Amino acid sequence: MTDQRTLRVAMIGHAFMGNAHSQAWRTAPYFFSLPLRPELALLVGRDAGRAAEAATRLGWTESSTDWREAIARDDIDLVDICTPGDTHAEIAIAALEAGKHVLCEKPLANTVAEAAEMTAAAEKARANGVLTMVGFTYRRVPAIGLARQLVAEGKIGDIRHVRAQYLQDWISDPEAPLSWRLDKEKAGSGALGDIGAHIVDLTQFITGDRIVELTGRLETFVKERPYPAGDTSGSLGGGGTSVERGPVTVDDAASFLATFSSGAMGVFEATRFANGRKNAIRIEINGSLGSIAFDFEDMNVLEFFDATQPAAVGGFRRIIVTEAEHPYVAAWWPPGHGLGYEHGFTHQVVDLVTAIAEGTDPSPTFADGLQVQRVLDAVETSSETRTWQEIPQ
Numbered sequence: 001m002t003d004q005r006t007l008r009v010a011m012i013g014h015a016f017m018g019n020a021h022s023q024a025w026r027t028a029p030y031f032f033s034l035p036l037r038p039e040l041a042l043l044v045g046r047d048a049g050r051a052a053e054a055a056t057r058l059g060w061t062e063s064s065t066d067w068r069e070a071i072a073r074d075d076i077d078l079v080d081i082c083t084p085g086d087t088h089a090e091i092a093i094a095a096l097e098a099g100k101h102v103l104c105e106k107p108l109a110n111t112v113a114e115a116a117e118m119t120a121a122a123e124k125a126r127a128n129g130v131l132t133m134v135g136f137t138y139r140r141v142p143a144i145g146l147a148r149q150l151v152a153e154g155k156i157g158d159i160r161h162v163r164a165q166y167l168q169d170w171i172s173d174p175e176a177p178l179s180w181r182l183d184k185e186k187a188g189s190g191a192l193g194d195i196g197a198h199i200v201d202l203t204q205f206i207t208g209d210r211i212v213e214l215t216g217r218l219e220t221f222v223k224e225r226p227y228p229a230g231d232t233s234g235s236l237g238g239g240g241t242s243v244e245r246g247p248v249t250v251d252d253a254a255s256f257l258a259t260f261s262s263g264a265m266g267v268f269e270a271t272r273f274a275n276g277r278k279n280a281i282r283i284e285i286n287g288s289l290g291s292i293a294f295d296f297e298d299m300n301v302l303e304f305f306d307a308t309q310p311a312a313v314g315g316f317r318r319i320i321v322t323e324a325e326h327p328y329v330a331a332w333w334p335p336g337h338g339l340g341y342e343h344g345f346t347h348q349v350v351d352l353v354t355a356i357a358e359g360t361d362p363s364p365t366f367a368d369g370l371q372v373q374r375v376l377d378a379v380e381t382s383s384e385t386r387t388w389q390e391i392p393q
């Protein structure tokens with residue numbers, strides 16, 4: 001690192017996630033007092049014209065069509081990977097070997113083998129103070145942070161049930177185009193890795209526990225779709241289609257039963273076919289002393305049931321998670337002036353930059369990402385073999 005006051009970032013990819021990350025890198029220093037100032041130095045995309053346009057629009061100083069430029073440059077401190085999963089391992093390992101910190105979008109990789117290689121490279125680089133983080137952004141929603149706090153403080157007691165759903169509907173129309181997210185080569189898996197990975201991470205984050213075994217099922221309802229017409233990299237299911245069709249090679253929906261190391265029972269569901277549900281991340285946890293419930297479609301609220309209260313005044317309480325005492329909220333607006341999807345990305349930048357300045361591991365690291373990958377892999381194997389699978393710890 002040549003300049004400790006700034007953190008010079010190169011971002012690879014500028015579609016949906018690139019937009020979200022760019023706004024986070026830009027806004028974090030305006031709302032939070034950061035120990036290092038992020039500099040949006042280099043944006044990399046496949047097409048020179050589009051990368052240059054995106055760099056101007058999103059606030060990056062320069063653009064390039066070669067991610068290796070980011071790795072080769074001495075004046076880049078951190079590589080932010082916002083590309084499809086099939087490129088994560090190659091870019092991340094090269095960046096780590098060149099001594100760059102790495103923020104990598106989720107899921108960490110397309111396979112356990114790739115995630116393991118990335119984690120080995122991360123552990124090697126860690127000896128030289130190089131840090132890694134996986135973009136499980138929803139951990140940084142204030143209501144999720146509060147849920148974790150309540151569990152850690154023992155307000156829920158011993159956890160019995162973990163119920164988690166991630167429901168979307170953007171491909172429930174069988175004529176929705178065959179985007180890269182429906183191609184196993186590019187995306188690794190479908191609903192399982194794209195959105196199921198989030199609820200695996202979130203439930204483990206909130207409970208502070210790990211899934212140790214599971215049995216799962218994957219389903220592909222629509223086996224063939226029209227190819228997209230034109231570029232659909234930045235959209236979910238939108239854009240035109242061509243007359244030619246191709247095979248869907250990933251799951252449309254995934255569900256699994258799981259056991260946590262505490263013995264808590266988990267029920268998980270991830271689907272892109274829940275008509276009417278746009279981005280519903282629903283988590284409910286029942287413990288011996290109470291329950292908590294969250295739904296991302298009402299993301300500034302955490303429901304809390306305290307079983308120690310007399311029945312006459314019991315019932316779920318809707319906590320509006322917009323108080324300065326709540327995680328991350330003090331930096332933003334007065335009570336009741338809620339936050340949105342993008343704020344999780346800003347909080348991710350704050351936590352990452354702080355960890356880099358302090359030389360501590362940000363959370364989740366590549367090792368955490370590898371563990372999530374093992375859970376995803378176990379769901380696939382279980383679905384193929386119709387068996388329970390243990391997760392190597």
Ligand code: SOE
Binds near residue numbers: 168279
């Ligand atoms: C598409 O399903 C997607 O953009 C995911 O890739 C993101 O991780 C999720 O946050 C929203 O939906």
